[in-house]
Amino acid sequence: MNFSIKKLSxxxxxxxxVLSGCSKKPKRPDPSSTVxxxxxxxxxxxxxxxxxGLNGAxxxxxxTGRDPNAIDGQVRxxxxxxxxxxxxxxxxxSERTKLDAAKAxxxxxxxxxxxxxxxxxxxxxxxxxxxxxxxxxxxxxQYLSTTGVAAEKIEVLSKGSLDAIENADEVTRAKDxxxxxxxxxx
Numbered sequence: 001m002n003f004s005i006k007k008l009s010x011x012x013x014x015x016x017x018v019l020s021g022c023s024k025k026p027k028r029p030d031p032s033s034t035v036x037x038x039x040x041x042x043x044x045x046x047x048x049x050x051x052x053g054l055n056g057a058x059x060x061x062x063x064t065g066r067d068p069n070a071i072d073g074q075v076r077x078x079x080x081x082x083x084x085x086x087x088x089x090x091x092x093x094s095e096r097t098k099l100d101a102a103k104a105x106x107x108x109x110x111x112x113x114x115x116x117x118x119x120x121x122x123x124x125x126x127x128x129x130x131x132x133x134x135x136x137x138x139x140x141x142q143y144l145s146t147t148g149v150a151a152e153k154i155e156v157l158s159k160g161s162l163d164a165i166e167n168a169d170e171v172t173r174a175k176d177x178x179x180x181x182x183x184x185x186x
Contacts, residue, residue, distance in 0.1 A: 079181035089135035121173035133158035
């Protein structure tokens with residue numbers, strides 16, 4: 001009798017563990033019901049005191065005169081991204097001029113550094129895309145190194161397909177296959 005009670009307790013405990021399981025992931029909210037709005041940009045709906053266009057500062061914040069592309073010492077958009085063919089990490093000859101411009105910028109700004117962010121389109125697994133983004137960023141780093149840019153002035157980061165637009169058309173996917181050249185100010 002004592003043995004069957006232990007067995008029954010074990011079976012009930014195992015059933016409780018199996019049935020409790022993981023809950024489903026919560027559904028994402030509809031973009032039109034969030035602050036970001038349906039196009040992914042800030043809508044400002046329902047937010048009092050939000051400045052128009054977000055380029056001006058909100059009253060009393062003392063944020064005037066700041067570069068809207070500079071965040072935490074990072075300047076985006078100053079240098080053009082380097083684009084890649086599908087599933088490739090080799091730098092095309094037509095894209096090398098963008099890296100030459102990055103070298104010229106670093107030569108002219110000795111305290112600046114550069115972050116090479118590798119990106120991929122949405123096709124492929126997350127793991128594969130992280131690896132491909134890393135190979136793309138490192139290919140750009142290797143090219144810059146051969147032009148004489150010091151290794152300590154270059155950082156590499158793979159974002160994989162994190163920022164890619166899912167189920168996008170070919171033109172959009174081509175724009176997702178890139179290395180962003182982000183200037184790091186000290």
